[in-house]
Amino acid sequence: MTCSINYAPQLRAQGLRMTPQRNAILHVLHHSGGHLSPTQVYKQARKEYPRLTEPTVYRTLEDLAEKKFLLAAHVGNGKIVYELAAKQHHHLICHKCGGTVQVEHAPLELLYRQLESSTGYKLDSGHVTFFGLCSDCQS
Amino acid sequence: MTCSINYAPQLRAQGLRMTPQRNAILHVLHHSGGHLSPTQVYKQARKEYPRLTEPTVYRTLEDLAEKKFLLAAHVGNGKIVYELAAKQHHHLICHKCGGTVQVEHAPLELLYRQLESSTGYKLDSGHVTFFGLCSDCQS
DNA sequence: ATCCTTATTGCAACTTTTTACAATAGCACA
DNA sequence: TGTGCTATTGTAAAAAGTTGCAATAAGGAT
Structure with missing residues (x-):
């Protein structure tokens, strides 16, 4: 302390x-x-x-x-x-090397609105994680 | 069998x-x-x-x-x-009642493209789950 | 400062998940 | 059909995560 x-x-x-x-x-x-x-x-x-x-x-x-x-x-x-908790963000993880990139929440806002109107759900700060291959591991 | x-x-x-x-x-x-x-x-x-x-x-x-x-x-x-594995889809879960809604992949495509160009990652079929409150639990 | 309410903790037992390694058994090929 | 390679499995043990409940202690009120 x-x-x-x-x-x-x-x-x-x-x-x-x-x-x-x-x-x-x-x-x-x-x-x-x-x-x-x-x-x-x-x-x-x-x-x-x-x-x-x-x-x-x-x-x-x-x-x-x-x-x-x-x-x-x-x-x-x-x-x-x-x-x-700092500012809200999400993660993009390379499942080959494990590399992590932070994704701002802003680009997800539009998607959130769409999903809310089509499902009736009220989305909150739930964490979202995307998976993929980073540029180095794409070879 | x-x-x-x-x-x-x-x-x-x-x-x-x-x-x-x-x-x-x-x-x-x-x-x-x-x-x-x-x-x-x-x-x-x-x-x-x-x-x-x-x-x-x-x-x-x-x-x-x-x-x-x-x-x-x-x-x-x-x-x-x-x-x-059938068709690719995602889940939207109400964290009050646990209710689940399936979300098509289509609305996520645009977001995927954006993220790919901004991060250099190549996103694949990674599963994504959203959290929120369903219409019944919003009261 | 002390009391009281109740959020929080520790304990103990349990369930779930993971790991290492030797034994087993698919299946491709002769 | 038999043989060999190696993916897959079981075993045993450990690690990680969960649960119920009684005891503790935070902090608001007196």
Whole structure:
């Protein structure tokens, strides 16, 4: 806990409590600045707060994602990774080399509107992942 | 094995062998006509071929999906379900009631082209799932 | 500062998924 | 029909993820 970021007020504003477990989890996600799997989060956050357990990690990640503090991205074979919610974006993954490109949400807006009018669904920030071959792997 | 569908030649054309295990798995997917989780496939296919084991199911589903005999859809919290590959489509899922709507691929084509030109990736049949609230759950 | 409500956690047991490796059995070919 | 190559499988064990419930503790109210 050397950094001074305090998520407590934001959490409380959403009816969530700040606990040392959540602090450790958020701290890890903040400093790794990328996507982490629940297991990765568990292993790292455990160093900061050894009493942390797996169920807590899984539940916390789900809860924080539901309240939009985290984004859950579905990567590869049904794997899920989390990252701190910044601006909304999606992922484009090369299934040969695993390379990842971030895709802005803007180009998806039109599609969202179309789907909403044709299905009656109201689409929200759900994460979308595209798969393909990156330019290097197309040879 | 009362039905007479024979996938063997198609499998062999892809360098895959036909085994009783794969037969049972394909058979189950064929007759359930929907999305099944690996566990569901395992439990049902086991009735047809009791020697079947979990690792075989997971590997087979992955292999068959890679060769496009199956489609893998990423549903909900990183869960994965499989279905026989028919025409390409995507899913729109209500995260309140779980209701699912199929989305044709056509409306996504334009987006695919845009993303390809802006990222250099060549997109393929990767499965995409959207999340939102269905009309009933919007109240 | 203390109490009270209830969100959150840990525990323990369980289910699901993955991995490594040796044994098996498709199937192409002679 | 038999032989050989190797894809595929089972086994065993580990890793990852889930569930129910009782105990704990966050933080608003007194």
